[in-house]
Amino acid sequence: MSTVQTLAPVSPPGGVFASVFSPSWVKPPKYRQRFTPAALSTIPDTKATLHALLRSLLGIGDETFIYGQDRWVPNLGGPFHSHFESCSPPDQIRHPTLADHAAQDAEEAQSPLWRNLPRWRSVVGSEPLKKLLAAVLNDLMTEFVTWSYAGVYRHSLHLHLEFWVQHLFARITQKALASLDGSAASSTISVPDAEAKKWKDMATARLGALRVDELFDIVVDWDTTAPAIDDLRHFTTNPATRSYLTHNFANVLQTRLLHPGASTINILQVYISVIRSFRILDPKGVLLDRVAKKVRRYLREREDTVKVIVAGLLSDTVDEDGQPSTPDPETLADLAVELTNNSAQDGGADASEFDWNDMDWVPDPVDAAPDYMKSKNIDVIGSLITLFDTKDVFVKELQNTLAERLLKNKADFNQEISVLEHLKIRLGDAALQGCEVMLRDVLDSRKVDNVIRRDQGMQDDRGRPRQADDVQLHAKILSRLFWPTVPEQAFHVPQVVLEQQQTYERGFEALKQSRKLTWLNAIGQVEVELELEDRFYRDEVLPWQAVVIYAFQEADANAEAKAEAGFATSPAQKTVTSLASELAMSPTLIRSACIFWVSKRILTEVGRDTFAVLERLPAGIDAVMGGGDDAGAAAGAAAAAGATGGAGRRADDSNATAAAAAVAAEAAAAQAAKEAEEAERQQKMAMYHQFVVSMLTNQGAMPLPRIAMMLGIVVPGGFPFSNEELKEFLAGMIKEGVLHVAHGGAYKVSS
Incomplete structure (x- = not known):
């Protein structure tokens, strides 16, 4: 009775569904194969020898391997090389002739494999040897695909793979099985079409797995690896392989791209390549929809994403001579080219799901997700513009960047006009x-x-x-x-x-009699010309930088007057404090301008916040001329010629000092801009203060969400702060005694 109970089937937990899986308590047989110890000891050597002989017959690892005769046949094509890079273009490989088959059979007949197969069969048996043969061939198929195709991207690669499978892999497999069954190994073997198709499907799956592993590198180097997408098209023919591709590639993107170490420009460049490649791989966009979700979510979280996109759209694609300009690594210039090349039809609105006149309509793929966005012809520009929940974010940044470009001193604005015309097709005239x-x-x-x-x-x-x-x-x-x-x-x-x-x-x-001008002195450009004792400087600078150096010119004029009167003089000097009082300018902005001129070697800092004009450069130091003429270059050369043996080191130190001064000037300018923005923010806060008081006085107590909603309606241009920032602002008004919190958390004007 105990034996019967032990062998009785026990239903595992989970019911019928779980019963199809092997329970953990089912133990495999202790001896799977009944071999003698002598036979068991020969299996590893047999497998190794079988692997080496089949590897040679299949042309794996031998770049000189050729199927059949090594000659070009007119009107038929060239011979087949197992090494893909050494082979002719796949569409030019000739179909093997009878002479090719005969030559190949004669070559293969010399292999020791056919003599060893009967001997191995007598040692381990026919069925175990067939299983061993299957395991070796399975490994060799993967080995061939990796050896011949890894990193090699050429069109019509599948034709090369199909040739190898049909005329080498499948034929040699059939010959080996026939030999194990007792047939003559050298007899002509014909592979059934159904059997050949199974082998080809297996090889295509191995090639697809290889290309999936390489997909990130394929996408990054899109210009030279585009043919690899055709290999993946033959692989992604069912939901299982499509899911494998998207799952694997999404994980690779998360690991190699979506992290703080990657710049926004690099992420967008890869995303553009992903869009281009996946639209070819799957025109319906299901695979792209799966892969792009994480990328789009991550890009939305980056603060500079919209700035990079807009800067790329407005980048100049041609130089002043009308020639293609050199791409700036800090600008996504591909977007400007993409926007110009695409027609209005490519950027049009998405086609309706119920467009009855669309004769090319096809249903969504069976593996489309429930939230799959039904779209048509969504290109790179369309994908990036729709990256954000609302187009207002994009339009606002476009206005800011366009304003900076329009205020520059340019000969024409053809690039800006072209970009706006293309974007109006996508966003509409009103936006x-x-x-x-x-x-x-x-x-x-x-x-x-x-x-x-x-x-x-x-x-x-x-x-x-x-x-x-x-x-x-x-x-x-x-x-x-x-x-x-x-x-x-x-x-x-x-x-x-x-x-x-x-x-x-x-x-x-x-x-214009009904209008009046208000000058914005801080905006614009000023072309300055500075004549010093040993050089001449000409460049285009910002207005506040020009005003500061002009103040030194006035001081220098006074020094010249004293010199003409016979008084001893020194180079014109100014302190940050005196300049701030004289020009009514922020001391931070004054220091930023002075450091800028120090970086140009026009001023020198002689003391704490004290600057003087550098009329003559020290010996061995070349001036950094922003747009200087030949006279300036000659003066720098003369100064270098009169330097001592240590001039090279002094020049290097001076260059490093100038570079550090330029960095400091940028930092000071950024700090000045930050202070100006904070001052403007305080001015706006005063306006918001009045809005809040008037609103609560007229309409009574309001909770925080309603106050934010009302401010978004009444404030010109919209209320730019979040509810948390508004809460801090209202807390400040409570401390001032202007507001207090009434019952239920509503805010009310203090009486």
């Missing part, structure tokens, strides 16, 4: 209305500027300036309501510039 106004302002400003300067006598008949010191003023007239808010950094401009501004205002008011 880009503000950008259109900005562009029209800049283009109209040129006409208005020429009219005002001509009417006010600010230039002669040839367009040259009439004012003293050759100062020439040009202005761009902006519509205040349509341009992004720019942090204003107020300061006093030189008197000669102020006089021209006043003249310009009179001309504008005469031309």
Whole structure:
């Protein structure tokens, strides 16, 4: 009875579904094969020898292996090489002739394999040897695919693989099985089509697995590896292989790309390549939808994603001579090319699911996810524009970047016009209305500027300036309501510039009688020319940088007057404090400008926050000229020629000092901009303060969410802060005694 109970089947937990799996208490037989000790000891050697002989017959590891005759047959093509890189293009491989088969059979007949198979069969048996043969052939198929195709990307690779499977792998397998069954090994073997198809499917699966492992490198180097996508198309023919590809590739992206060490530009470049490759691999976009979810989610969390995208769209694709410009590694220039090349149809709206007139409609793939986005012809630009939940984020950043480009001193704005025209097709005219106004302002400003300067006598008949010191003023007239808010950094401009501004205002008011100009002195560019004792400097700088160096010019003029009167003089010096008082400028901005001129070797810091003009460069130091002329270069060369033996080291130290000064100038400028933004934020907070008080006075107590909603409606341009920031702001008003918290957490004006 105990024996019967032990052998009785016991239903494992889980019912019928779990019963199809082997329970853990089922033990395998102790002896799977009944071999003599002598036979068991020969199996490893037999397997190794079988592996080596079959490897040679299949042409694995031998780059000189050729099937049949080694000659080119007219109208038929070239011979087959097992090594893919050494082979002719797959579409030029000839179908083997009778002579090829005969030559190959004669070559294979010399292999010791056919003599060893009967001997091995007598030792281990026919069936065990067949299993051993199957295991070796399985390994050799994977080995061949890796050896011949790893890292090799050429078109029509599947034709090469099919040739190898049909005429080598399947035929030799059939010959080996026939030999084990007692048939003649040298007889002509014909492989049934059904059997050959099974082998080809197995080989295609191995090739697909190899390409899936290489997929990240394939996508990154898209220009040279595009043929590999065709290999994957033959692999992803069922839901199982498609799922394997997307699951594996998504994990690789998470490990190798989506981490803080990768820059946003690199992530976007890989994402663009993923879009291009997966749209070829699966035009319906199901595979791309699965893979891109993590990438899109990660990109949305990066603060600079939208900035990189917009900067790439607006990047210049041609230089001033009309030639393709050199790509900037810090800019995603591929987007500008992609936007220009794609037609309006590619960027159109998604096709409706129920477009009855679409004769090319096909149902969604069977493995499409429930939340699969039904889309058509979504290209790179469309995928990036729809990256965010709302297009307002993209449009706002586009306005900010476009404003910076339009305010530059450029000969034309053809690139900006082209980008806006293409984006209007995708986003609509209404979304880009503000950008259109900005562009029209800049283009109209040129006409208005020429009219005002001509009417006010600010230039002669040839367009040259009439004012003293050759100062020439040009202005761009902006519509205040349509341009992004720019942090204003107020300061006093030189008197000669102020006089021209006043003249310009009179001309504008005469031309546009109902309008008045408000000058934004911190915005724009100034072309400066500085003449020192041993060099000449010319460059385009920011207005506040030009104002600071102009203050040193006035001090230098006073020093020259004293020198003419016979007094001893020294180079003009200024302190940050005196400049801040004289120019009514932020001390941080003053120091930033001075450090900038130190980096250009125009000023030198002689003391703490004290700067002086560097009239002559020390011996052995070359000036860093931003756009300097030949005279400046000659002066630098002369200074280098008169240097001592240690001039090289001093020059290197000076270059390092200049580079450090340039970095410090950028840091100081960033700090000044941050202070200006904070000042502007405080001004806005004062406006928000008034909004909140008026709103709670008129409508009574309100909870925090309702206050945020109302501010989003009434504040021009929308309320830019989150509920947490608003809560901190209201807490400050409570400390001031303006508000207090009523019953239920609502905010109320203090009586």
